[in-house]
Amino acid sequence: MRTRVHLVNPSNTAFGTAVITPRWLYVLAGATPSAFGDPNLVDETLEQSTPSMFGPGDIVGIGIHTANALRGYEVGRAARERGASVVFGGIHASLYPEEAHERGGAHAVVTGDGEGVWPAVLSDCASGTPSRIYDGGKVRGQGFVAARWDLLPRNKYMWASVQTVRGCPKHCSFCSVWRTDGQEPRIRSSEAVVREVVELRRMGFRFIALADDNFYPVTLNDLAMAARRADPARLTALEAIREERFDLMRRLAQLPDDLIFFTQITMEAAEDPEFLTAMKKARIAGALVGVESVTPEGLKAIYKDFNFAGEALVERLRRFRAHGVHVLGSFIFGLPTDQDATFEATLDLAKRADLTFAQFVTLTPFPGTVDFARWEASLAGREPRVLDIPVTRHWLIPYDHRPKLYTPHPTMTPEQIRRRTQEVWDRFYSIGEVWRRARCVRSLKARLAFVLISKLYRQMYANTGISTDSARTNRASRWARWLARPCRRLFMARPMPDLAVPG
Numbered sequence: 491m492r493t494r495v496h497l498v499n500p501s502n503t504a505f506g507t508a509v510i511t512p513r514w515l516y517v518l519a520g521a522t523p524s525a526f527g528d529p530n531l532v533d534e535t536l537e538q539s540t541p542s543m544f545g546p547g548d549i550v551g552i553g554i555h556t557a558n559a560l561r562g563y564e565v566g567r568a569a570r571e572r573g574a575s576v577v578f579g580g581i582h583a584s585l586y587p588e589e590a591h592e593r594g595g596a597h598a599v600v601t602g603d604g605e606g607v608w609p610a611v612l613s614d615c616a617s618g619t620p621s622r623i624y625d626g627g628k629v630r631g632q633g634f635v636a637a638r639w640d641l642l643p644r645n646k647y648m649w650a651s652v653q654t655v656r657g658c659p660k661h662c663s664f665c666s667v668w669r670t671d672g673q674e675p676r677i678r679s680s681e682a683v684v685r686e687v688v689e690l691r692r693m694g695f696r697f698i699a700l701a702d703d704n705f706y707p708v709t710l711n712d713l714a715m716a717a718r719r720a721d722p723a724r725l726t727a728l729e730a731i732r733e734e735r736f737d738l739m740r741r742l743a744q745l746p747d748d749l750i751f752f753t754q755i756t757m758e759a760a761e762d763p764e765f766l767t768a769m770k771k772a773r774i775a776g777a778l779v780g781v782e783s784v785t786p787e788g789l790k791a792i793y794k795d796f797n798f799a800g801e802a803l804v805e806r807l808r809r810f811r812a813h814g815v816h817v818l819g820s821f822i823f824g825l826p827t828d829q830d831a832t833f834e835a836t837l838d839l840a841k842r843a844d845l846t847f848a849q850f851v852t853l854t855p856f857p858g859t860v861d862f863a864r865w866e867a868s869l870a871g872r873e874p875r876v877l878d879i880p881v882t883r884h885w886l887i888p889y890d891h892r893p894k895l896y897t898p899h900p901t902m903t904p905e906q907i908r909r910r911t912q913e914v915w916d917r918f919y920s921i922g923e924v925w926r927r928a929r930c931v932r933s934l935k936a937r938l939a940f941v942l943i944s945k946l947y948r949q950m951y952a953n954t955g956i957s958t959d960s961a962r963t964n965r966a967s968r969w970a971r972w973l974a975r976p977c978r979r980l981f982m983a984r985p986m987p988d989l990a991v992p993g
């Protein structure tokens with residue numbers, strides 16, 4: 491009997507339809523040697539797995555980040571009980587490999603990038619000799635494996651995802667990316683990126699997320715600083731990265747003009763009109779920009795003082811829109827410098843800065859970040875406990891009992907911060923505000939679609955994320971399920987099976 495390989499993307503909430511394809515599933519499928527056959531891909535944001543899916547001799551790969559680790563461990567234990575070999579990977583497993591062994595029934599854990607070592611892991615599991623830990627290291631850009639999009643279930647996702655670069659040179663204190671993916675950008679060849687985009691457009695995807703840590707890894711400031719150094723090697727390397735970005739954007743611009751891309755960049759791109767113009771030509775129509783805080787003190791507290799604050803911030807954000815790039819602004823509430831007035835000021839700024847979408851998250855110390863290390867050290871030996879689990883291991887607390895906020899604030903209670911955050915979501919996404927922002931598209935049909943998508947976004951991310959009221963959370967999940975299906979149709983286009991890769 492042939493070993494069956496399963497890859498599971500765990501999730502506690504399933505919506506039946508998902509916004510973005512979980513890229514790692516399809517990349518690991520691409521790294522699976524053909525001798526193992528096509529892996530069974532299970533994305534639990536669509537439907538949850540059941541233990542009966544797994545059998546003796548199967549190999550079950552589970553990728554976890556901190557937020558879905560607990561569900562991942564549940565799946566791992568169930569698979570092990572059924573006689574399968576269980577392998578964990580992903581950011582969280584890289585940070586806490588022993589935890590996956592203790593709680594998730596792991597036979598093996600892969601730390602770092604998975605695609606390089608995956609064939610060896612499978613072969614060892616199949617012969618019954620898995621190692622406890624595999625170090626996948628950092629795969630170079632040229633070694634990134636193409637995703638197996640031919641395995642994608644039809645009619646389930648709104649956006650496809652393609653990666654063009656891993657790593658980020660910044661060092662924000664609340665973010666683990668620069669530590670786990672490294673600060674040296676690892677750039678994938680534009681040829682490989684374009685080939686994947688063409689494959690997805692052939693299937694009918696016209697919205698594609700460039701799932702990068704930071705699409706703008708070299709700023710004008712970086713170049714100016716490198717130019718001042720005696721050794722020109724650094725400047726040459728940075729210029730090569732920048733030129734590669736432009737080359738990719740030139741190639742994307744040659745693809746069918748109904749394609750729309752979305753990415754993540756830092757606000758410094760607003761200083762670079764040449765880059766923004768190239769984005770517009772490449773139809774990179776939107777970007778998540780981490781604004782985080784609207785005050786200089788808040789930015790300093792999270793090591794993000796390369797961002798602007800106040801009126802300068804409004805002006806920088808408007809520059810994106812002036813160049814045809816819509817912004818999804820991301821804000822954090824609960825920073826020690828936040829005050830009661832910060833909520834209103836943030837909402838006001840988000841409205842005035844021409845943001846198309848916004849998200850408001852509460853400060854959560856995630857492992858692998860500077861904030862987490864500081865917080866853990868500050869509590870050493872006297873951590874509050876929930877169900878006997880220290881809050882410094884908050885991802886192990888069952889979802890229903892998990893506090894919504896962990897770090898004490900000098901002037902506000904956690905409940906005050908949570909409630910004010912919820913209010914900001916509600917007001918930014920009120921029907922009047924959404925309709926006003928819908929003016930960014932022309933036809934009535936497009937405006938209605940904009941309203942639908944804005945509402946879906948809020949249901950999926952705000953009402954299920956920060957609400958403490960389980961009735962509200964359940965209602966939001968039901969709404970999101972119901973809204974997601976018609977929304978998906980708005981994103982798809984007629985397939986173009988004959989589309990060629992531009993020369």
Ligand code: SF4
Binds near residue numbers: 666667668703704
């Ligand atoms: S938050 Fe963004 S800019 Fe900051 S380190 Fe993380 S990926 Fe880089």
